[in-house]
Amino acid sequence: MLGRTANGLFWMFRYLERAENTARLLDAGLRMALTRDLVTAEEEWRSVIATSGQKASYEAKHASYTGMQAWNFMLREKGNPASILSMFGLVRQNARLARNAISGELWEAINENWLVVEEQLSKPVGENRVLDTVATIRRAGTLAHGAMSGSMLRDEGFHFARAGTFIERADSIARILDIKYYLLLPSLSYVGSSLDTGQWDTVLRSVSGDRAYRWLHAGQIDARGICEFLILDDRFPRSLAFCHSALRENLAALARLHGAEGESNALMRDADTRLNDLSIDEIFEQGLHQFLIDFTKSNSAIGEAIATDYRFLA
Template sequence: MLGRTANGLFWMFRYLERAENTARLLDAGLRMALTRDIATAEEEWRSVLATTGQRAGYEAKNGTYTGMQAWNYILRDRDNPKSVLAMFGQVRHNARLVRNAITTELWEAINESWLLMKDQLARPVGENRVLETVATVRRAGTLAHGAMAGSMLREEGYHFARAGTFIERADSVARILDVKYYLLLPSLSYVGSSLDTGQWDQVLRSVSGDRAFRWLNAGQIDARGICEFLILDDRFPRSLAFCHAALRENLAALARLHGQEGDCHALMRDADTRLSSLGIDEIFDQGLHEFLIEFMSCNAAIADAIARDFRFLA
């Protein structure tokens, strides 16, 4: 497979995962903001924009943090290259570039979702349509992943697409956890309070893990348990442990197809050894922020090594 085709598949699914994760975070932030007073709601929107890396761009254009301004900036603003509309445009662009390497079912799922999303975001999104629009974005991800799982050969293209998915998913969950400690919680005095519990519930909702966590923990919400669940529980498909296990499997499949390993495989083994050797107590002793920064740096290094090893720009 040409490096450019591999690159297109890898980034097609990175952008798809990024758009879907942004929609999940927006949905959780919206539900939290609707239950808060104006000042607290503004903090919720500030935290959502910070998590998605859009705060600086938003503040350069807007002086206040109203819900409608925030979600329209995140969803559709023409001056925002990280908007959901811009990201899904990149999904479709990459799908067109690799059209011969994907199935008709996958192309149709992407193209139809793009046309629907483009129509819904052609005009400002009011409060009566925002949840419907967010649902469209989330559904687009579900349809694309389902089409790929049900129609693509388990060859190179499939494994590059899955590698992109899990690289992006791991980065997103790590960023959400990191922002929780440094932006969502206004003061250490709130730890253990109802506000703290509500914000941790938001973290679970933003990764669609609230029902699974409650089922496993009899409905109890606590910061330590949630961190352990999102970092180390390899049963949950958005945990860091699950993402890296899936990434390892797809990289191993690529090594078998190519008959050799590269730098990304060595980095993956080092990351596996590091993550599997830690318990949640060791992570908190090290510092959650420090652990997550190290994890994200390692994750980015693996992504860069994949691009080099498989000559994405060749």
């Protein structure tokens, strides 16, 4: 497979996952802001923007963090390359570049959802539409992943697409965890309070993990238990452990197809060993925020190594 085609598949699914997870961040911010007064709600939106990595570009355009201003910036702001509208445009652009390597069903899912998202984001999104818009974006990601799973050959194109998905998903879940633990909790005095519990519940809902967690933990909302679930429980498809396991399998499959391992395989093994050797107590002892920073750096390095190993720009 040509490096440009592999690059198109990898980034098509990275942008798709990034758009979906930006929508999940927005959903978390919306639900958290509903529980706060106006001043504190602005701090919530400041945290959401910072966690999405858009703080500098946002503050270059806006002086305050009102809800409608913040979510429209993340959804559709012109000149914001990290907006969901921009990312969906890049999903479609990369799908076109890799058109011969994807199924007709996947192309239809991408193209039809692009048209729906483009129409919904053609004008500013008000408070009465924002939750429906976020749900549409999340649904678009689900439909595209379903089309890929049900219609694509399990060849190298499939594995590049899946590698892009899980690199991006792991990064997004780490950021969503960080928004709660490091940025949103206003004071240690809130730990264990109803506010703290409500925020953790919102984090679970934002990653579609609330039902699974409650089933496993008899409905008890506990910060340590939720962190263990989202970091180390490889049964949950959005946990960091699951993302690493799936990424390792896809990189191993690519190495077999190409007849050799690359730097990405070595980095993946190292990262996998570090994660598998940790307990939740050890993660809390070193500091959850520091663990998440280290994890995202390692995850980013693996993504860069994949691009080098398979000559994405060749």
